[in-house]
Amino acid sequence: MTRILESLRQTADLGGPVVMILLVVSVVTLATILYKLWQFSAAGVGRHRALKDSVAAWDQGDRSAAVSALKKSKSYLAPVVEMAFGAGPEDAKRLEAEAEVRFARLEGGFRLLDSVAQLAPLLGLFGTVLGMIEAFQSLQDAGSQVDPSLLAGGIWVALLTTAVGLAVAMPTAMVLSWFEGRMDAERVTAERAIASVLHPQGRRDPVAHAFAEPTHA
Numbered sequence: 001m002t003r004i005l006e007s008l009r010q011t012a013d014l015g016g017p018v019v020m021i022l023l024v025v026s027v028v029t030l031a032t033i034l035y036k037l038w039q040f041s042a043a044g045v046g047r048h049r050a051l052k053d054s055v056a057a058w059d060q061g062d063r064s065a066a067v068s069a070l071k072k073s074k075s076y077l078a079p080v081v082e083m084a085f086g087a088g089p090e091d092a093k094r095l096e097a098e099a100e101v102r103f104a105r106l107e108g109g110f111r112l113l114d115s116v117a118q119l120a121p122l123l124g125l126f127g128t129v130l131g132m133i134e135a136f137q138s139l140q141d142a143g144s145q146v147d148p149s150l151l152a153g154g155i156w157v158a159l160l161t162t163a164v165g166l167a168v169a170m171p172t173a174m175v176l177s178w179f180e181g182r183m184d185a186e187r188v189t190a191e192r193a194i195a196s197v198l199h200p201q202g203r204r205d206p207v208a209h210a211f212a213e214p215t216h217a
Contacts, residue, residue, distance in 0.1 A: 016127065016130075016131070016161075018123060018124070018126060018127030018130065018161045019127065019160065019161055019164050021123065022120060022123060022124065022127075022161070022164045022165055022168055023164075025116055025120060025123075025168060026168045028112075029112075029113065029116050029168065029172055032109045032112055032113060033113070033172075033175050035109070036106075036109055036179060039105075039106060040106065040179075040182065043075075043076040043102075043106060044074050044075045044076055045076075045106065045182055045186060046182065046185070046186075047074070047075065048073070048075045048077065048189055050069050050070070050072045050073035050074070050075070051069075051070065051073040051075045051077060051078055051081060051189075051193065052189075052193075053069040054066045054067075054068075054069035054070040054073060054081065055081060055192075055193045055196050055197060056196075057069055058085065058196065058197055058200055059196045059197070059200045059201050060200075060201060061200065061201070066085070067085070070082060070085075076102050076106075077099065077102065077186075077189070077190055077193065079098075080095060080098050080099050080102070080190065080193075080194070081193055081194075081197060083095060083098060084193070084194055084197040084198060085197060087197075087198065088198065089198050089199065091198070092194065092195075092198055095194050095198075096190075096191070096194065099187075099190040099191075099194070103183060103186065103187065103190075106183060106186070107183060110176065110179060110180070113172055113175065113176040113179070114176055116168065116169065116172045117169050117172045117173040117176055118169075120165045120166070120168040120169035120172070121162070121165045121166055121169045122165070123161075123165050124161045124162040124163070124164055124165020124166060124168075124169075125161075125162055125165065126161075127158070127160075127161025127162070127164075127165070128158045128159055128161050128162045129158075130158070130161075131155075131157055131158025131159075131160075131161060132155065132158045134158070135155055135157075135158060
């Protein structure tokens with residue numbers, strides 16, 4: 001751990017303020033990714049077995065089994081499916097909106113990750129340009145006593161910021177793509193569940209209908 005911190009300190013000293021900014025951005029990005037992983041796990045993203053069993057039972061006309069299976073589901077989409085049990089085809093838009101509210105919560109932070117993936121390389125390039133300017137200024141100040149190592153050293157230090165920017169951007173882009181892929185699959189699951197419940201192959205029975213309809217005081 002000490003070696004890693006020492007390496008980061010040396011990199012920051014060489015790269016200057018731009019590298020420092022990129023290191024701070026990388027810490028924020030890592031914290032966001034870890035939080036999203038925890039949020040996905042807590043919400044049960046991708047774990048819809050009981051929910052799918054419930055929807056399949058409802059679609060086949062077995063309303064009692066559908067209700068029983070839904071009670072076992074820990075999916076964040078379970079409340080939406082329960083609402084669909086007591087709704088009709090005319091309520092499809094409302095149910096889709098309810099699902100979108102839950103998707104929006106899970107997609108919080110995606111904009112930050114997208115911004116990091118796009119801006120980190122540009123920030124690194126900006127640091128490289130500043131480093132090149134400084135290297136050529138040093139070369140000019142040297143006058144006739146030009147040392148090639150002076151220019152070479154300035155160039156590799158300048159390019160360091162681009163490398164750091166790419167190192168931050170590439171894994172961020174990959175993780176964001178994975179998150180977005182999971183959410184696309186979640187939307188397909190929700191749309192299919194809502195459509196199957198609102199337009200089942202079997203007939204509704206009065207027992208499930210009584211369970212699904214809200215009671216009024």
